[in-house]
Amino acid sequence: MPLAVEQIRRMRGGAQSHLMRCADDSYYVVKFRNNPQGGRILANELLGTRLAARMGLSTPSVAVVEVREDLIEGTEELVMQLGRGRARCEAGLAFGSRYPGSPAETEVYDFLPDEQLRETENLGDFCGMLVFDKWTCNTNGRQAIFFRSPEQPCYRAQMIDQGFCFNAGEWNFPDAPLRGLYARHRVYQSVRGLDSFEPWLTRVETKIGEAALDDAAKEIPPEWYGSDIDALMQLLEHLLRRRKLVRDLIVSAWKSSAQPFPNWK
Numbered sequence: 001m002p003l004a005v006e007q008i009r010r011m012r013g014g015a016q017s018h019l020m021r022c023a024d025d026s027y028y029v030v031k032f033r034n035n036p037q038g039g040r041i042l043a044n045e046l047l048g049t050r051l052a053a054r055m056g057l058s059t060p061s062v063a064v065v066e067v068r069e070d071l072i073e074g075t076e077e078l079v080m081q082l083g084r085g086r087a088r089c090e091a092g093l094a095f096g097s098r099y100p101g102s103p104a105e106t107e108v109y110d111f112l113p114d115e116q117l118r119e120t121e122n123l124g125d126f127c128g129m130l131v132f133d134k135w136t137c138n139t140n141g142r143q144a145i146f147f148r149s150p151e152q153p154c155y156r157a158q159m160i161d162q163g164f165c166f167n168a169g170e171w172n173f174p175d176a177p178l179r180g181l182y183a184r185h186r187v188y189q190s191v192r193g194l195d196s197f198e199p200w201l202t203r204v205e206t207k208i209g210e211a212a213l214d215d216a217a218k219e220i221p222p223e224w225y226g227s228d229i230d231a232l233m234q235l236l237e238h239l240l241r242r243r244k245l246v247r248d249l250i251v252s253a254w255k256s257s258a259q260p261f262p263n264w265k
């Protein structure tokens with residue numbers, strides 16, 4: 001398990017994450033259990049990202065990161081801004097999403113201009129990720145990061161922020177046509193029909209079964225979900241049952257007024 005040894009900087013966003021260096025010189029964007037979005041979003045991040053990776057989608061590698069009390073006490077920046085005041089980030093097991101390489105050498109972007117976006121090497125993953133986001137009822141818009149190594153001309157996307165899958169802390173599935181879409185619909189330009197969402201549809205329907213879900217769930221520290229095993233089991237059962245809904249959910253997105261797939265006639 002990576003051990004955090006240094007806080008580098010605060011990141012943007014509602015979970016008030018921090019970029020941290022770990023003992024093995026890896027870097028992680030770390031979310032703490034007492035973040036304002038609730039402890040369950042850590043469980044969602046770990047479970048969601050493991051499942052997306054299992055579908056063959058590009059994600060950062062993710063881990064449970066240990067953050068010790070002495071680091072938090074010695075780092076003034078490691079506080080949560082809460083409604084009425086501040087609280088120290090909670091020590092213990094936190095969620096980490098690995099930064100690609102080191103921040104000194106790799107620039108990471110939340111958005112790319114159209115031209116670079118079009119040339120992103122794995123743009124097709126946005127279709128696969130929509131399959132995932134429909135399945136898990138991600139109630140936030142899809143989010144990704146983009147980066148490239150100096151010798152490479154094209155950017156690569158990695159799918160981040162699975163915290164609002166399963167409707168954040170609710171662990172229910174209020175499906176709606178526009179949920180889970182990436183704001184820049186040009187990533188869906190290659191879509192010509194439901195077939196454009198293969199092979200991911202088939203993977204969800206036939207390859208990600210009970211065993212895969214159990215494996216991913218086993219890794220989640222119980223304190224991230226208040227040790228409510230029943231709720232977790234129910235979530236997994238729900239996910240298994242929902243696998244067959246995904247096709248219809250994508251068709252509803254297609255039929256919606258937002259017309260996210262301009263080339264699907």
Ligand SMILES: Nc1ncnc2c1ncn2[C@@H]1O[C@H](COP(=O)(O)OP(=O)(O)OP(=O)(O)O)[C@@H](O)[C@H]1O
Nearest residue numbers: 011012013014015016029060097098099108160161
């Ligand atoms: N693995 C990663 N590598 C590099 N940067 C990352 C990584 N994960 C997240 N980030 C950066 O940290 C920011 C916050 O991450 P994330 O969106 O997961 O948190 P959040 O608090 O839920 O944000 P929001 O409320 O804006 O959705 C992202 O905008 C992104 O720039």
Ligand SMILES: [Mg+2]
Nearest residue numbers: 013014143161
């Ligand atoms: Mg986010």
